[in-house]
Amino acid sequence: MKRLPIGPLYYEFSRHHEPRLRIEPGETVMVASEDALSGQIRSNTDRRDKIKMPYSNPLTGPIAVEGAEPGDALAVTIQEIRPTIGECATRTADPKQLCEWLGTDCPHGTHVCPIRDGLIYWSDSVTIPYTPMLGCIGTAPDWGCPTTAPAGPHGGNMDIIETCPGNTVYLPVFIPGGFLYLGDAHAAMGHGELSATGLEMPAETTITVNLLKGKRLTWPRIESPTEIMTIVSGAPMERSIAQAYALLSLWMETEHGWNRWRAYDLLTHVGQISVGYYGIGTVAAKVDKRYLHGR
Incomplete structure (x- = not known):
């Protein structure tokens, strides 16, 4: 099995970067990724510093798939998402639309939670099942370079809980090689990602990538068992x-x-x-x- 360690942190699904890894269809790869907070929060006293690191949701990639051409699709089966430091972090500093009803005095809410034995220890009295998923996964479009903030026909920052182990994500191919990126792993996330921050964690994600020739897609698909x-x-x-x-x-x-x-x-x-x-x-x-x- 090939391994792709954390390297340059990319914040766009760009066709302009040289592939960090080239694989054949059907290969399995372990991909390491930083958390969506760019590794800045490791304790409850840490704060997100957007002056030093202004962007969110860093990606690992791109991975080029041999034989992938525009009009094909990648079938990316997520085998495992493993936390690499035994903890996850979240924050509630940006209530955004909720301010209309909750007010604007939201505390920073940095919150680091241990992960062990299949549970996330949210507090001394509350545990959450460890149900990992990828917030970001996508291919590089042939026009423009979408950031890791939105989602689109290429995939992107979908933040759908079904991008999880056991499921296959189908992504359109727009350029030769496809240029697959992933990152923004969550230990768990509720529907809607209310605070715009899941339980973010650096992770090692094991995927198997297959190539579907002529499988033209207009938007991503996901298949579970x-x-x-x-x-x-x-x-x-x-x-x-x-x-x-x-x-x-x-x-x-x-x-x-x-x-x-x-x-x-x-x-x-x-x-x-x-x-x-x-x-x-x-x-x-x-x-x-x-x-x-x-x-």
């Missing part, structure tokens, strides 16, 4: 939900034998959504695989 889902990001979120469900209906039509309108009817009753960071309107529309054999 029990569900398929489509991801769309943008505000207003109502539009993202509608588009994600439309793409899910078309996926059911093109690959599972459904008529799109029949799928639309079914999804009205059994479809579910998962919400990433609410501030950028990222959603997953999903359906349980057991329904795909119906019609």
Whole structure:
């Protein structure tokens, strides 16, 4: 298995960087990443210093996949996400839209939590199950260089809890090699990522990357052992939900034998959504695989 250690911290999904690793389709790679706070918070007294490090969500990459060409897709199966320092950190200094109701006197709220034995020790009396996921994963577009703040058709800062071990993330390829980046690992995160900060941690993520020739995608997809889902990001979120469900209906039509309108009817009753960071309107529309054999 190849290993990609932390190197330069990138804050864009850029095609302009030289690949740090080249792999063949089907290879498994362990990728090390820094936390979304750029390693600045390791204790409750630390503070995020945006003068020294103004950006968030540093990435490791890019990884070039041999044979990947525009119009293909990468199938990235997340095998494991392992914390590297045994702790995670969060902060509540930026209440943003909530200020209308909560006020503007929010404390900094730096909060470091140990991770051990499958639990996150949020306080002496509250533990949270260790349920790791990647906030950022994506490929490099052929035009422009999106930062690690938004999500888009390339993937990006999706902050969807389903980018987790056991699931496969499908990403469009826009340039030769694909140029895969990842980072922003979370030990856990609630739907919506309310404070815009999950339980952030440096991590080692083990992935297996396959290449799907001619699998042209307009937005990312995720497949779990029990569900398929489509991801769309943008505000207003109502539009993202509608588009994600439309793409899910078309996926059911093109690959599972459904008529799109029949799928639309079914999804009205059994479809579910998962919400990433609410501030950028990222959603997953999903359906349980057991329904795909119906019609």
